[in-house]
Amino acid sequence: MNGNFFGIAVLGIFGICIIFLFTSTGHGDVIATTPIIQKIGTIHVDDLTGYGIRILNLKNADDITAPALTFITGIPCGDDVNIFFYDGDGVLIGTGTENVTSCPTDTTITISPMADTVSTAERATLTSVTITVT
Amino acid sequence: MKIILLIGIMILSLATVGYGASLNSTPIVNKIGATDNQSISRPDMNVQSVTLRVTGGGNVDRVTVVIENQDTINAHAYRVCAFLIAGAETSDTLGSDADCNDTPVAAIKGAAGDSQSAVINTTIDITTPTNLSDWDITVQEIS
Numbered sequence: 372m373n374g375n376f377f378g379i380a381v382l383g384i385f386g387i388c389i390i391f392l393f394t395s396t397g398h399g400d401v402i403a404t405t406p407i408i409q410k411i412g413t414i415h416v417d418d419l420t421g422y423g424i425r426i427l428n429l430k431n432a433d434d435i436t437a438p439a440l441t442f443i444t445g446i447p448c449g450d451d452v453n454i455f456f457y458d459g460d461g462v463l464i465g466t467g468t469e470n471v472t473s474c475p476t477d478t479t480i481t482i483s484p485m486a487d488t489v490s491t492a493e494r495a496t497l498t499s500v501t502i503t504v505t
Numbered sequence: 506m507k508i509i510l511l512i513g514i515m516i517l518s519l520a521t522v523g524y525g526a527s528l529n530s531t532p533i534v535n536k537i538g539a540t541d542n543q544s545i546s547r548p549d550m551n552v553q554s555v556t557l558r559v560t561g562g563g564n565v566d567r568v569t570v571v572i573e574n575q576d577t578i579n580a581h582a583y584r585v586c587a588f589l590i591a592g593a594e595t596s597d598t599l600g601s602d603a604d605c606n607d608t609p610v611a612a613i614k615g616a617a618g619d620s621q622s623a624v625i626n627t628t629i630d631i632t633t634p635t636n637l638s639d640w641d642i643t644v645q646e647i648s
Contacts, residue, residue, distance in 0.1 A: 381508075381511060384511060385511065385514065409645055409646055410545065410546050410547060410548040410549075411545055411548070411643060411644070411645045411646070412547035412548050412550070412643070412645075413641055413642065413643045414641070414642045414644075415639070415641045416639060416640050416642075417639050418638060418639055423559070423563075423637040424637070425556070425559055425637070426554065426555070426556045426557070427555045428553070428554040429551070429553055429554060430553065430554075431553050431573060433551070433575070443559055443563075443637065459547075495547070495549070495551075495575070
C-alpha cells in the first residue's frame with residue numbers, strides 16, 4: 372500500500388515537472404540569444420573638384436597608401452589634388468596631396484606618398500572621402 | 506532510489522535549455538532620449554574601388570564596386586547600393602532598393618586553397634542616370 376502511494380506520488384511530481392517544462396520558458400540555463408543585425412557600412416564620396424571623379428581606387432592592400440583618382444577631364448598643370456579620409460565620427464584619419472605635373476592629358480592621379488596614410492585599423496572605420504583640387 | 510531519479514531529472518531540467526516551450530526572446534533595446542540605443546556595426550570588408558560609367562551626356566548610368574571580405578573566419582555576401590547626388594537631383598528615390606545588387610559570396614580572407622576569392626565585384630545599373638557629383642556606396646552584409 373505504502374509502495375503504491377509512493378509510486379503515484381513520484382509519478383505525480385514527475386508529471387508536474389514535465390508539464391512545467393513544456394509550458395514555460397526561462398527557468399533553465401542561461402539563454403544566449405544574440406540578436407542578429409545585418410551589418411551595414413557606407414562610404415560617402417564628396418567630389419568637390421568640379422572635374423568629375425570617375426574612378427576611386429583605394430587599392431587592394433589592407434591600408435591606404437596610394438589612392439588613385441580618375442577624372443573625366445584633365446586637371447590643370449600645377450594644381451594640387453587633395454584627398455581627405457574621415458571615420459564615422461568625422462575624424463580625419465588620412466590625407467594626401469599630389470601636384471599635377473602630367474597634364475592635362477593624364478586624367479588619373481595617384482596620390483603618393485600621402486602625408487598621413489590610412490592604416491589597416493583606420494580603414495575599418497572609413498566612412499567618408501572628400502576630394503578637392505586647389 | 507526513486508527520489509534520486511527524480512532529483513536527477515530536476516537537475517537535468519534546470520541545467521539545460523530547449524526542453525520547454527518555444528523561446529520567444531525578443532531583443533530588448535534600451536531607448537535613450539529620442540533615439541534607439543541600437544548599434545549597427547560596419548561589415549568587416551573594404552571597398553577597394555568604385556568605378557562610375559559616365560555617358561556622353563555626363564550622366565552616371567552604371568556603378569561598379571569592388572569589395573574585399575576582411576573576415577578571416579566567415580565568408581560573406583553583400584548587398585551593395587549606390588546613391589548619387591547632384592544638387593537636388595538624385596539617382597534613385599531615397600529608401601528604394603532599386604539601385605542595389607547582391608554580390609556572390611566572398612570567400613574568407615586568406616583562406617588557403619579556397620577556389621573563391623575574398624575579392625568580389627558587383628555592377629549596379631542606375632535607375633535614373635545622374636550627373637556626376639557626390640555619391641554614397643552602401644554595403645550590407647546579407648550572409
